[in-house]
Amino acid sequence: MIIQALVFYLFAAVAIASAVMVISSKNPVHSVLFLILCFFNAAGLFVLMGAEFLAMILVVVYVGAVAVLFLFVVMMLDINIERARQGFKQYLLIGGSIGLVLFLELVVILSSSFTAPDAVATAAVPIPDMDTVHNTRALGQVLYTKYAYLFQACGLILLVAMVGAIVLTLRQRDGVRKQVISDQINRSREESVEIKKVSSGSGI
């Protein structure tokens, strides 16, 4: 049991340290790499809680896809660190107040077990006991029955976002030559090659 506690503190400490490095490191690419380390440690914490499905999905979705695109964009941008730091004092007030509001909200939610003990009991989702069913199955049973419509709504919102992104970036440009694979395959010998007999010493 003590080893499990030690592993928990290892993951938690590295997660917090890398989260601090995300906002304090000078190089934005380093920030993204620390963010990935933070995701990994969060996945480790999920595994310790017995939620291995969530842990793997966190790695597949956030580390394997989202952070790749993030890194892609950050690497392409030429960010001037000195200029980005200039407005630090100017934005300190508004940034600090947003952080304070978020912090207070978290305090309210996390202290609800002391302030409103009844709310915790109603918020708990009735899933089967962890020993009788894998958490993958338990998650599926809740997600696709009780929350099926909300799940579909999430899918629709993502679809709208995707269509929106395509509409915003799609431009019709003139003079672009596109490859039409079916045309290439449908070419016949007659329309592509012409065989001529060339006598030596004279051109065509």
Next chain:
Amino acid sequence: MVEFWEGYALPTIMIVAQIMVIVGPLLIAVAYLTLAERKVIGAMQLRKGPNVVGPFGALQPFADAVKLMMKETILPSGSNKIIFIMAPMLTFILSLVAWAVIPFGEGLVVSDINVGILYLFAISSLGVYGVIMAGWASNSKYPFIGALRSAAQMVSYEVSMGLVIITVLLCVGSLNLSDIVMAQKGDYGLLNWYAFPLLPMFVIFFISILAETNRSPFDLPEGESEIVAGFMVEYSSMSFALFFLGEYANMILMSAMAAILFLGGWLPPLDIAPLNWIPGPVWFSLKIAMVLFCFLWVRATFPRFRYDQLMRLGWKVFLPFSLLWVFLTAGVLVTFDLLPVAQ
């Protein structure tokens, strides 16, 4: 003290021993895969391949390894040193850690976790970081182009790979790799393997793992005729060797994944007398070797894809088709009441 020994120390020693038993043969397999590649491609191009070092060139991989170790390690002065050194290590480590969940036979697995296939998928999707970090840290043009190509390519092909895995999981009803193999056991021997009922998905999966491992004809991140050696331009000596080992270990890993998902893992092709005397790990290795041969065969046969064609194939052909097949499989399973029962 006894509790500590039995609870923690002994399992740790056992796990380390199991890791050694897997990693040792794996590294030898990687060494001989490089030799097999040169021999197979040589035979297909009517050449002899390496035949000077040792009998039939059998010591060639070790000669190459010694040569790489003797070379000078160069750290470009403009590079980001820490990430530059970390990138090949990451590639190599990722190609080894995934073997923890691969079942070599019934119960022959280091860690039999519930979400084995997701773990494999997660680890294989991390492979791109080695390439991107190498390309960025080198601080040079060609590696950077290689890294950008690799990032776009791997994200594209992961999508269809995920859908292929979902199709198989629909038929199995479990994310455990041993369960996936056992679900392919049936009365009809090899006709029960998912390669036959899900043949189009097997083809898509095979092409996607070619793209995922950056192998020809999808080796655009390396593309020696256009961008020299892509993300590996600035690497030399052992740091290059780690990329090289990582690429080949990844090929073996992906072949093992194909064998588990579609070729029945350690199961014999027919459950009759002389065939089921052969132990499971031997069948498993034979299936991996078969998929690996196809890797080499493809490399000797096809020219490299152009970049826009690669993207078109991934997004406009594979994605819609595999999505359609997921719906079709789910529909057939529900209509004919073939869905696997909850355990």
